[in-house]
Amino acid sequence: MKTLDHIDYRILDLLQVDAKYTIKEIASELGMTATPVYERIRRMEEEGYIKRYVALVNKDMLDFHVVVFCSVSLKGHNRQVLKTFEQQISGFPEIVECYHIAGTYDYLLKVIVRSMNEYQEFMVNRLANLEELGQVQSSFVMSEVKYSTGLRLDGHLNGNGEIT
Missing domain, CATH: 1.10.10.10 (Winged helix-like DNA-binding domain superfamily/Winged helix DNA-binding domain)
Structure with a gap:
């Protein structure tokens, strides 16, 4: 490279x-x-510096109004348990981001759905059915203060995703 x-x-x-x-x-x-x-x-x-090109859609215009960050603890922590959990949640379209984290919880999930009813349905019928799921704490987004997908490179990209 x-x-x-x-x-x-x-x-x-x-x-x-x-x-x-x-x-x-x-x-x-x-x-x-x-x-x-x-x-x-x-x-x-x-070389992999550019992974792919995507369109960023307006979630609100598409009626996706509920954003939730779920802190998740698992019952077990061996390699197979982690791998199985990651494979299972990768198939859930409601989960748009997942991070394996250090600290009190094992994972941080970003979930985007249309309504609270849809979130409840997701929690009760999908996420809660995972065998190794221990504890989930949900934090609901009240307003989006900053959203950016751009990394600050060479000091030229500002916080609004604009070239300076």
Whole structure:
């Protein structure tokens, strides 16, 4: 793997703001021609720096109004128990993020559903049915103060996901 330079970081910054930027637009922003920009992007894709391109949808416009962070403890902690739990919850579309964490709980889940009734249904009929599930503490989001998917690279991406 080649190490990234400041130009690569600027390209990544731009793509994090808008993955639909064309090669020509990125090249223009960087004062370069299109060919070396294309080659850098292709290399970063091949090396795994760029995992994929996605569209960020407006969850509220799609009627997903309930966001819950679930702190989960398991009954057991051996490798097989953890692996089984991770495989099981990976199949739950309501869970959009899952982190194995240190501390009082074992996992932190981010769950997004349309309503409290849907969350209750998910908890009672899906999550609570997992054999190794110990304890769950749910924290309901009242308002989203900051949401960003962009990483701050090379000091150019601000907290609003904009290039500075």
